[in-house]
Structure formats: structure tokens, C-alpha cells
Amino acid sequence: MKLISPNTAYIESYRSALAEFEQSGISGFWYSFGAIDDPEEYVRSIAHYTHRSGANGGAVPASVYWLVDGGEYIGHTSLRHELNPALEQHGGHIGYAIRPSKHRQGYGRAILEFALPIAQSLGIPRALVTCAAGNTASRRIIQSCGGEFVDEVDWQGTTVLRFWVETSQ
Ligand SMILES: CC(C)(COP(=O)(O)OP(=O)(O)OC[C@H]1O[C@@H](n2cnc3c(N)ncnc32)[C@H](O)[C@@H]1OP(=O)(O)O)[C@@H](O)C(=O)NCCC(=O)NCCS
Secondary structure, three states, X not given: OEEEOOOHHHHHHHHHHHHHXXXXXOOOHHHHOOOOOOHHHHHHHHHEEEEEOOOOOOEEEEEEEEEEEOOEEEEEEEEEXXXXXXXXXXXXXXXXXXXXXXXXXXXXXXXXXXXXXXXXHOOOOXXXXXXXXXXXXXXXXXXXXXXXXXXXXXEOOEEEEEEEEEOOO
């Protein structure tokens, strides 16, 4: 298992994972990436992209990494190099998702563990990580990575929990 920059070697596996996310009704940062018309161009464009959130959230530089295991795409994480007002409330420095067919196998915890040293290398000593109050799996992941609870905020009608996570584990 490892975290890699998006790579066309995994593109078919990634395509099938996107279909799983869609069927499960799970949305996230990757929905803004558009269609995979040209795989080479697609992986290049998401490896370093501009993350936009909220009407007045502003744009920040971000990088995507893929968690792969046994030749298969498992999940992805988006590392925001800095925060904007929207990400301070919801989204934080690090977002992640595991393809539904691979849930509850420890990959969610692994992806955050792998993402933290990358955040550190980007000059982020502690990362803001958030989850919806009802997202038990994500909350457990954040807490098992040492997340220190900050507060809960209302984000467009959803209660969001905010945590600081030290990136040097
Ligand atoms: C949240 C998510 C990443 C979890 O991935 P996962 O690979 O299933 O997580 P893990 O297997 O590492 O499980 C982490 C913990 O959550 C628990 N857990 C997993 N799914 C759960 C569920 N549906 N209900 C309750 N607990 C759950 C696990 O038992 C484990 O607990 P433990 O540490 O006490 O053993 C995954 O559900 C997902 O991609 N969801 C959609 C996107 C999302 O919500 N991303 C997070 C936004 S910040």
C-alpha cells in the first residue's frame, strides 16, 4: 500500500471507483475535476490543481495523491497548501475518500497517516482536518491520528467538527 501522485497506470481502476462514489451518492473535491478525456492530461491536472470552495472561499493551491494497493486504486486525498475562509470552516487542509467497495478495511486511517508527512513537507506543522458531526468513520480516523478537537461550527446547515492534527507523527 502506498500514496502516489495520480498515475495513468491506475486510470481504469480510478474510473470504476468514480462510478462507485457516484452510485453511493458520495461527493467531494473530485467532482470539480471534470471528465477523463485524456488520461495523461487528467492526472497531470489534478496532481497540482487550484482548490475552490464556497462562493467567497477563494482559490488555494492543492495537490491530489492516490492510495493504491495491489495494483488497484483505493482512494484519494487532497492536500490544500493553505487555508481560505471557507476551508477554515469546512474542508481544512486535508480531504480524503476511500472507494466504497474498500470501506472498513483500515484504508481511511492509512490515507490520513500517509498524508500527514506530505503536509509537513509543504510547511504545514499542524493540519486542520474537519468532518461532519455524523461522520463517525472520519471522526475516528482523525482522532486516531492524534486530532485535537477545536470546536464545532455550522456549515450550510451541517454541524462540522474541526480538529488540529500534528503533521510530524
Ligand atoms: C470516511 C472514510 C474515508 C472512512 O474510510 P474507511 O476506509 O472505511 O475507514 P477505516 O476502515 O480506516 O475505519 C476508520 C474507523 O472508522 C470506523 N468506521 C468505518 N466505517 C464506519 C461506519 N460506517 N460507521 C461507524 N464507524 C465506522 C472503523 O471501524 C474504524 O474505527 P476504529 O479506528 O475504532 O477501528 C470513508 O467512509 C469515505 O470515503 N467516506 C466518504 C468521504 C468522506 O466522508 N471523507 C471524509 C471527509 S473529511
